Amino acid sequence: MDTEAHVTERDRSSDPDTREGEGSRSARFLDAPWRRPALLGTACAAFLLLFSTFVMQPFLIPSGSMEPTLRVGDRVLVNKLAYRFDSVPQRGDVVVFDGTGSFVREEPAGNPVTGLVRWAAAAVGLAEPAETDYIKRVVGVGGDRVVCCDKRGRVEVNGRAVDETYLYPGDVPSRVPFDIVVPQGTLWVMGDHRSHSRDSRDHLGEPGGGMVPVGKVVGRADWIGWPVGRWSSLERPDAFGRVTAPGPVGSHG
Template sequence: MDTEEHVSERDRSSTPEAGEGEGARSVRFLDAPWRRPALLGLVCASFLLLFSTFVLQPFLIPSGSMEPTLNIGDRVLVNKVAYRFGSEPQRGDVIVFDGTGSFTQEEPAGNPVTGLVRWVAAAVGLAEPAETDYIKRVVGVGGDRVVCCDKRGRVEVNGRPVDEKYLHPGDAPSQVPFDIVVPQGTLWVMGDHRSHSRDSRDHLGEPGGGMVPVDMVIGRADWIGWPVGRWSPLDRSDAFTHVRAPGPVGAHG
């Protein structure tokens, strides 16, 4: 009948010809004009994250605790290989470290998805770092005796006064007196804006005594990378060049 012939013709016309179907759709997908830019973007993003995770990471300065050296909103470039081949942090270095167990006793819990997004954004310097990450200046290394303050109000390291020219104008080296010996494998760290910095001084009475384990150091801040007008290296301060090596633990002479 005519009706049956029309149905058959319509059915045959709607049947995929040889070479079409799932395979053809896959070919069309692979040939899509946006495929190469998307793959290139994915590769670049993956490389950037790997580079940031293991080599050099932008770090957004979230507070004024390191002023005038670092301002709020600065992006510093943190060298993550600086201490990986036998070198250790030195007095005067500006370091980024994980304060879990020293400055923060427990890592704050949070939404894992939100945490992942924040980690990715922080890894490229677009968001503030994790709540447990800090940036401070190394004032004492393992074995050092650090005292505040001498008769002129200066911090002393191993009996030698330190002329801390990097301090925020008008700040005293410390309003909190202390006399500590830094255990081996740890660091005593302080902010340059002493009156606005929560640092080793604020954790003296807590487990760890305010000391930061060397193995919790993420890296050394070597450059200010942003804003463009502040591009400059963060050289190690020469304030500690005259400080002598520490004597035997307990020798405070």
């Protein structure tokens, strides 16, 4: 019987030369000229997407329905924290919302990969928003009675006429008459370019009656961030300053 110990293969990890070679390869990989810019770019992109998802999102204006307040190509900054912590949309606010179930029946199907790329681009304001995203002005909140129009052609909210100075020059408040009471938890929204806007008025006869659930609101448009010459904040107009809270149901004649 062979009583001599068999020589086993040496553990290469314990070999100083081997360790030095592997360490050198790792160092070369980390010190590669493209490595740090790539890591920095990835970290910045991740931060932007997280910031856009939860705090503030650029929103590219795709149509003229909110002129003259917002123009085609403007990028507004949508404050996603505006309605957190028990805050709710107010009359006059410009809001971005998901129209699925109110303005469109269901979200259109599409290629998931293309959808992901489009979402990422839209999240940083480089592409048009999803087909189900809309931007409009809040005209009525839960409980409000909104009527169009009074003898002078103005919209009335809870019996008070609203002088909508933000409308597109030459537009009338609405060519479509309506008299609605906004259900609690929903909003009545309209574009500022009334003759060029598909809004709550266009969905009166559909399920939901053109009302947008508050839970579908993405955020409030607070600033125009681009182009540079258009930098400005979007203040809530004083047009609704005289509007009071709605009275009890059935008190409106």
